Amino acid sequence: NGWYLRPGMAFGNGSPSWIITIEARTGRMTAVTDSAESNVAPRWAPDGRTLYFVSNRMGLPDLYSVDLASGGEPRGAPRRLTVGLDVNTASFSGDGTRMVYSIVRTSSNIWSEPWTDGPPPVRRTPVQVTHSDHVIEGLAVSDDGHWLFYDSDASGNQDLYRMRLPTGEPERLTSDPTAEFNPYPSPDGRSVAFQSWRSGSRGIYIMPLDGGPLVEVTPHTPEQEQYPSWSPDGTRLVFASQSQPLGLFVARRGSDGTWITRRLVQVGHWPSWSPDGRYISFADSLLGGSG
Secondary structure, eight states, rough: TTTTTTTSTTOOOOOOBBBEEEEEEEEEEEEESSSBBEEEEEEEEETTEEEEEEOOTTTEEEEEEBBTTTOOOOSSOOEOOOSSEEEEEEEOTSSOOOOOEOOOOOOOOOEOOOOOOOOOOEEOOEOOOOOOSSOOOEEEOTSSSSSSEEEEEETSSSSEEEEEETTTTOOOOOOOOOEEEEEEEETSSSEEEEEOTTTSSEEEEEEEEEEEOOOSSSTTTSSSSEEEEOOTTTSSSEESSSSSSOEEEEEEETTTTEEEEEESSSSSSEEETTTSOEEEESSSSSSSOOO
């Protein structure tokens, strides 16, 4: 989650991440935290023996500290220093007696805006669809237009929800302690694809909506797969990888039920199928540049 502190569209987002130390002389890397939660904004204490960082491992982002050995490895579990501070990042005075910190509070909801084709388009009054003090990062509407799927941190963790349009009650679909994002319902409405950190890295999963077992589409890859999108016939999934190997991949379910993937392009994000399933549109730059 390298964009957590970078001004832009992903600033302050809640994606899981971990903190490492790197030995300057050898380049040896040592994990300080796990990657099940958001662990960000590391800051050294003046004595160089303690590392402070921000984490949402117990709810709202708070300040934690962990003692490090000379090799950069943690000595014991992190200590929670604040409760409910909702901090984004922090810095310390030279003598270590004072702290300054920033707070980022965000809230987002889904709106619907009718659109009439024709020259020129006629805009109408938008209608608010969800009503909560939460953050939504991904959403999709079922092919029949009856269901809205989205992710939300309303429970304190980014989970998947659905609601019947236009004014149904939200139904929580997941409750795993790891985060889930970007739900995409299958064309037949029987399942939803999404990205999750359940296996320790970001991967693509399929959840049957009838209560069947969860299916992992990318069980043998350590990459960071995201943004799944169903083909119009429901036989394939396209998704992006934001770690090596970068690019767009298409997964097709084999006769034995396992998913087989192949790489399409070397760089790509936010893929989307054309209505006839013959083309895939995508952006070739994630946060800036041409694309």
